[in-house]
Amino acid sequence: MKKLIPLLVVLTVVLAACGGSTPTPAATGGGGLPAEAAAVAAERGLTQDDIYAALKTYTPSGQLDPYIMFSSGGQGGQVLVIGVPSMRILKLIAVFTPESWQGYGYGGSGDETLAGGFMPNGDEIKWGDTHHPNLSETGGEYDGEFLFINDKANARLAVIDLRDFETKQLIKNPNAISDHGGAFVTPNTEYVIEGPQYATPIGWEYATLDEYQAKYRGLITFWKFDRAKGRVDESKSFQIELPPYWQDLCDAGKGPSEGWFFCNSINSEMATGGIESGGEPFEAGTTKNDTDYLHIFNWKKAEEVANSGGAEEINGIKVIRLETAIAEGILYFSPEPKSPHGSDVTPGGEFIVVGGKLDPHVTVYSFQKIQDAIAAGGLDTDTYGVPVIPLDKAMEAQVEIGLGPLHTVFDDKGYAYTSVFLDSVVARWTLGGPYDDKNPEEGWTLVQKLPVQYNIGHIAAAEGDTASPDGNYVVALNKWSIDRFANVGPLLPQNFQLVDITKTGDQMKVIYDMPIGMAEPHYAQIIKADKLKPFEIYPEIGWNPETMSVDPNAVTDPANARVERNGSNVEIWSTVVRSHFTPEHVEIEEGDRVVWHFTSLERTRDATHGFALGGYNINLSLEPGETQTIEFDANKSGTFVFYCTEFCSALHLEMLGYFLVEPK
Amino acid sequence: MQSFLDPDVKVLLPDGSTRRLTDYLLPSALLMLSALLLMISMFLPYWSMRMDAPQYPKGLKVDVYINRLDGDVDEIDALNHYLGMPKLDEGGRFERSISFISIIAFGFLLMAGVFVHNQLAGLLALPALGFPVVFIADLWWILYQYGHSIDPKSALGGAIEPFTPPVLGPGVVGQFGTVASFEPGFYLSLLAVLVMLIALWFHRAAYKPIVDARKKLAASAAQPPRA
Numbered sequence: 001m002k003k004l005i006p007l008l009v010v011l012t013v014v015l016a017a018c019g020g021s022t023p024t025p026a027a028t029g030g031g032g033l034p035a036e037a038a039a040v041a042a043e044r045g046l047t048q049d050d051i052y053a054a055l056k057t058y059t060p061s062g063q064l065d066p067y068i069m070f071s072s073g074g075q076g077g078q079v080l081v082i083g084v085p086s087m088r089i090l091k092l093i094a095v096f097t098p099e100s101w102q103g104y105g106y107g108g109s110g111d112e113t114l115a116g117g118f119m120p121n122g123d124e125i126k127w128g129d130t131h132h133p134n135l136s137e138t139g140g141e142y143d144g145e146f147l148f149i150n151d152k153a154n155a156r157l158a159v160i161d162l163r164d165f166e167t168k169q170l171i172k173n174p175n176a177i178s179d180h181g182g183a184f185v186t187p188n189t190e191y192v193i194e195g196p197q198y199a200t201p202i203g204w205e206y207a208t209l210d211e212y213q214a215k216y217r218g219l220i221t222f223w224k225f226d227r228a229k230g231r232v233d234e235s236k237s238f239q240i241e242l243p244p245y246w247q248d249l250c251d252a253g254k255g256p257s258e259g260w261f262f263c264n265s266i267n268s269e270m271a272t273g274g275i276e277s278g279g280e281p282f283e284a285g286t287t288k289n290d291t292d293y294l295h296i297f298n299w300k301k302a303e304e305v306a307n308s309g310g311a312e313e314i315n316g317i318k319v320i321r322l323e324t325a326i327a328e329g330i331l332y333f334s335p336e337p338k339s340p341h342g343s344d345v346t347p348g349g350e351f352i353v354v355g356g357k358l359d360p361h362v363t364v365y366s367f368q369k370i371q372d373a374i375a376a377g378g379l380d381t382d383t384y385g386v387p388v389i390p391l392d393k394a395m396e397a398q399v400e401i402g403l404g405p406l407h408t409v410f411d412d413k414g415y416a417y418t419s420v421f422l423d424s425v426v427a428r429w430t431l432g433g434p435y436d437d438k439n440p441e442e443g444w445t446l447v448q449k450l451p452v453q454y455n456i457g458h459i460a461a462a463e464g465d466t467a468s469p470d471g472n473y474v475v476a477l478n479k480w481s482i483d484r485f486a487n488v489g490p491l492l493p494q495n496f497q498l499v500d501i502t503k504t505g506d507q508m509k510v511i512y513d514m515p516i517g518m519a520e521p522h523y524a525q526i527i528k529a530d531k532l533k534p535f536e537i538y539p540e541i542g543w544n545p546e547t548m549s550v551d552p553n554a555v556t557d558p559a560n561a562r563v564e565r566n567g568s569n570v571e572i573w574s575t576v577v578r579s580h581f582t583p584e585h586v587e588i589e590e591g592d593r594v595v596w597h598f599t600s601l602e603r604t605r606d607a608t609h610g611f612a613l614g615g616y617n618i619n620l621s622l623e624p625g626e627t628q629t630i631e632f633d634a635n636k637s638g639t640f641v642f643y644c645t646e647f648c649s650a651l652h653l654e655m656l657g658y659f660l661v662e663p664k
Numbered sequence: 665m666q667s668f669l670d671p672d673v674k675v676l677l678p679d680g681s682t683r684r685l686t687d688y689l690l691p692s693a694l695l696m697l698s699a700l701l702l703m704i705s706m707f708l709p710y711w712s713m714r715m716d717a718p719q720y721p722k723g724l725k726v727d728v729y730i731n732r733l734d735g736d737v738d739e740i741d742a743l744n745h746y747l748g749m750p751k752l753d754e755g756g757r758f759e760r761s762i763s764f765i766s767i768i769a770f771g772f773l774l775m776a777g778v779f780v781h782n783q784l785a786g787l788l789a790l791p792a793l794g795f796p797v798v799f800i801a802d803l804w805w806i807l808y809q810y811g812h813s814i815d816p817k818s819a820l821g822g823a824i825e826p827f828t829p830p831v832l833g834p835g836v837v838g839q840f841g842t843v844a845s846f847e848p849g850f851y852l853s854l855l856a857v858l859v860m861l862i863a864l865w866f867h868r869a870a871y872k873p874i875v876d877a878r879k880k881l882a883a884s885a886a887q888p889p890r891a
Binding site: 577578579601602603604607651654 | 738739742746819
């Protein structure tokens with residue numbers, strides 16, 4: 001194989017030089033292709049384009065991907081970690097849904113994290129509809145420290161620490177029951193923003209739909225992020241009350257627009273549905289108007305108002321009322337055509353791009369024009385009194401790109417890439433203004449529509465929503481795969497397609513299809529792999545991943561492993577190392593309260609152990625150096641077995657112990 | 665040397681003959697250098713064992729300094745426990761505890777040779793001279809003890825014959841290929857010995873003529889001068 005590599009590299013260059021050729025079978029047209037490779041190509045019926053794609057993506061054993069993609073895990077409630085360009089799944093991070101491999105929600109520390117996201121009355125929620133992962137930023141660039149993601153179904157936010165790729169915090173929005181435009185971060189991760197979706201009264205209190213305009217509200221939440229603690233600080237967070245327009249997707253301004261925040265919305269009609277009683281269904285009612293409202297927030301001003309007593313505390317969080325937001329100049333609108341989707345700020349922060357699901361254009365707003373219009377004053381207002389900047393006063397350009405434009409990402413060559421749902425294409429078009437000189441084409445023109453299979457939703461580009469996108473790759477997150485993969489029954493995988501965008505002009509190519517057969521993801525972000533600096537093993541024996549420090553109940557020497565009884569409370573300190581638990585016999589009485597601490601003494605990469613206690617619904621993942629605690633009532637007498645669930649060594653099967661619960 | 669030392673500064677021998685000052689400075693300097701090399705060697709590894717197996721792409725290595733162990737000691741201990749071998753740290757504890765002070769003492773003894781102008785200087789150098797040999801012998805003894813202290817209660821303890829891991833060169837333990845090597849610290853201690861031997865040769869070359877001259881004087885004093 002090694003001998004092939006130089007040949008393959010040469011071939012790549014040859015193919016790149018004659019790029020754009022119509023697909024011909026490699027075996028007949030493949031000048032310079034080694035005989036063995038040509039024979040394989042002929043046997044498999046591969047075209048020149050196929051060979052190019054293979055060479056662009058094939059990643060030999062031991063070679064690492066230069067980019068890492070964090071993808072929403074959709075209704076699976078998790079996050080997927082994928083290598084780019086190999087498109088190999090590297091990991092699934094358990095977030096909103098219990099996950100037994102990681103021992104998340106089966107007795108260990110994940111239980112507490114999950115409980116943070118339960119309903120205010122303590123009711124369990126054991127899944128999430130993850131939508132938009134957002135990496136923490138410093139100066140508008142991904143810094144590789146944290147990842148945030150929202151749960152649309154229950155209006156929750158998760159904080160994932162990228163030192164160990166584990167979820168550290170779930171937080172339930174106390175005043176919203178659904179969200180969509182989250183998570184998004186400000187350029188220095190001062191705030192993680194959770195935008196609303198379907199309007200309800202604040203705190204989802206009961207109100208009939210007749211009271212929609214009077215009582216139902218949108219609500220955007222600015223969660224204050226404490227980077228040192230790695231947690232959202234609810235006490236320093238605030239919300240802004242909004243009209244019930246179903247605010248949707250958002251993005252933070254940067255550079256000249258830093259301090260501002262932009263969201264599209266989809267129901268300025270304030271449709272309330274009711275198809276069953278002759279009302280217009282939502283799908284029709286919400287698409288009546290030619291325009292909805294782009295929401296323009298001055299979040300720096302909002303922060304000032306929230307911190308100087310301008311907010312009302314509702315269910316434990318500060319809420320800036322709509323009239324305050326209007327009076328303080330926090331909120332402005334501008335019309336956006338039609339059934340808009342996406343709200344994406346250009347790398348330099350000059351423009352905001354909005355797609356129209358039912359309009360063939362992307363509409364580009366100028367931040368400068370918005371500011372000029374605000375300064376000029378004399379703006380009309382909407383029903384709720386929010387000043388509206390006329391579209392022609394805010395718009396920089398419109399580019400016709402096709403049917404169903406949704407989301408836009410950017411590269412380093414002045415191109416924008418918009419997912420176009422109905423046409424099922426990735427549209428490459430040029431930015432104008434300061435981006436005009438970066439590519440051969442004129443500004444604000446459509447360059448290429450690349451068909452993707454099928455029904456593209458979100459789109460992700462390498463560092464594509466930072467202040468300095470990398471180019472190289474775009475991933476089309478297609479909702480349907482139809483005939484792309486072997487039939488696995490009526491529930492089909494999604495199709496992530498990797499697109500090569502290295503060449504200018506109309507030279508984009510699909511180079512890989514990756515089935516996602518565990519959920520329907522929404523957004524994804526792609527970070528340069530070398531920005532991530534995760535632990536190889538936990539830094540010290542006894543590390544508690546929750547506190548990111550040594551746990552007081554850590555036991556570093558098996559000689560100190562022990563069982564202590566205090567009345568009916570039994571506390572156990574266990575050590576775990578290849579290939580034994582200490583102690584191996586734990587004898588208690590029915591009805592005892594058990595508090596059991598485990599410390600992995602391992603210092604070797606990948607020497608992970610599990611702890612499963614059959615019959616008690618317990619499974620932990622104990623990574624090298626980790627300490628975890630479980631607590632349960634021994635409510636079943638009998639002879640139970642605990643064993644290691646992660647294949648650790650030649651004597652892994654022999655790594656077990658007996659848990660004897662004597663009947664009362 | 666010429667530019668610093670005036671060639672007219674000379675050493676006067678009892679018989680009235682003179683010798684160059686450098687003849688006496690050289691062995692002193694070399695003895696000091698030998699002591700210095702020995703002391704520097706304390707901060708470098710003397711010996712190492714490298715272990716390679718399929719599931720350790722970077723291999724495992726333990727570096728042995730005269731006073732401590734470094735490297736993948738925990739992992740090697742974790743693996744050795746299956747064989748019932750003692751922890752690496754348990755071997756040579758006494759030697760490691762006295763190593764620093766001993767080497768410093770050996771160094772001072774070498775330097776004392778600068779002020780001892782007879783055969784006794786060679787005696788003072790003996791501990792340093794013997795040190796590398798003692799190190800190897802002790803290492804072999806520690807390795808022998810590791811391989812002959814198998815805990816029969818361990819997973820594989822009942823199944824393996826006592827053995828002595830090699831002091832130098834390749835060996836095999838389970839799926840591990842091992843390579844034992846001497847490291848820079850040890851070679852520095854050998855260099856110290858070499859420098860010391862050269863120093864002693866020059867030491868003898870410098871001071872023997874004084875003794876000879878004294879003998880010659882004594883002999884001529886015993887014989888009446890010829891008329």
